Amino acid sequence: MIGCIVTGHGEFAIGMTKALTMIGGDQEHYAVVPFFEEDSLEMFENNMEESIANLRQHTDGVIIFTDLMGGTPFRTAMIKASEYDKVEVITGTNLPMLIEIGLGRTYSEDVDALAEQAVQVGMQGVQHPKLPVDKEEQENEEMEGI
Numbered sequence: 001m002i003g004c005i006v007t008g009h010g011e012f013a014i015g016m017t018k019a020l021t022m023i024g025g026d027q028e029h030y031a032v033v034p035f036f037e038e039d040s041l042e043m044f045e046n047n048m049e050e051s052i053a054n055l056r057q058h059t060d061g062v063i064i065f066t067d068l069m070g071g072t073p074f075r076t077a078m079i080k081a082s083e084y085d086k087v088e089v090i091t092g093t094n095l096p097m098l099i100e101i102g103l104g105r106t107y108s109e110d111v112d113a114l115a116e117q118a119v120q121v122g123m124q125g126v127q128h129p130k131l132p133v134d135k136e137e138q139e140n141e142e143m144e145g146i
Contacts, residue, residue, distance in 0.1 A: 002105040002114050003029040003055030006093065007048065007077060008067030010036060016065075019095055024102045029059050035073045044072065048080050052087060061086035061111025063101065063118065065093040088115040096125030 004027065006013040013032045020027065031051040035044050048064075055062045062084070064077040069091040081087040088111050090097070100121040101114060108114045 001029055001059050002101075002108050002111050003031070003059035003062040004098075004101065004105065005031045005033055005048070005051050005055065005062060005064045005077075006098070007033040007035065007064060007073040008093070009071060009073065010034065012067045016093065016095060016098055020098045020102050023095075024099055027102055028106075029055055030102075031055060033073075035076075041072065041076075045076055045080070048076050052080055052084060056084055056087070060109040061088070061114075063087075063105075063111060063115050064089045065098065065118075066091045067093055086111045088112060090115055090118055090122075092122065094122050094125050097122035 006016055008016075011034065013034045017027075017030075017032050031054070033044070033047050033051050052062055052064070062081075064081060064087065066074040066077050066089060068074060074089070074091050077089045081089050097118040101118045104117070105114060
């Protein structure tokens, strides 16, 4: 099994986790490490370190999902991940990737392949859909507005 950590600024990690739990149920070997404005960097780094160390004891690897490339949660995750084998960092986290990995990580042992899968699913989850509009219906609506 691959462990997961979700981190980010403010309530990001908490909100993403609540949404994941609503859709995919409670997650095993999963940690939330939020970074709040009032948190010291040292406290945040310690929380991240403890979460990684704990999950590495019980899993085949860990993926750390961060909100924003370049931010404190991302930089901290990258530094801490470099201190361990089989710890990967993903940035730009979205709900589709968390759902995919949350449901599929139980039987996976390849943390790198799972991280790549998460990125692919995350990219597919970002779209700009539009509803098809019936041209006649649109013309009728425009006339009614005059």
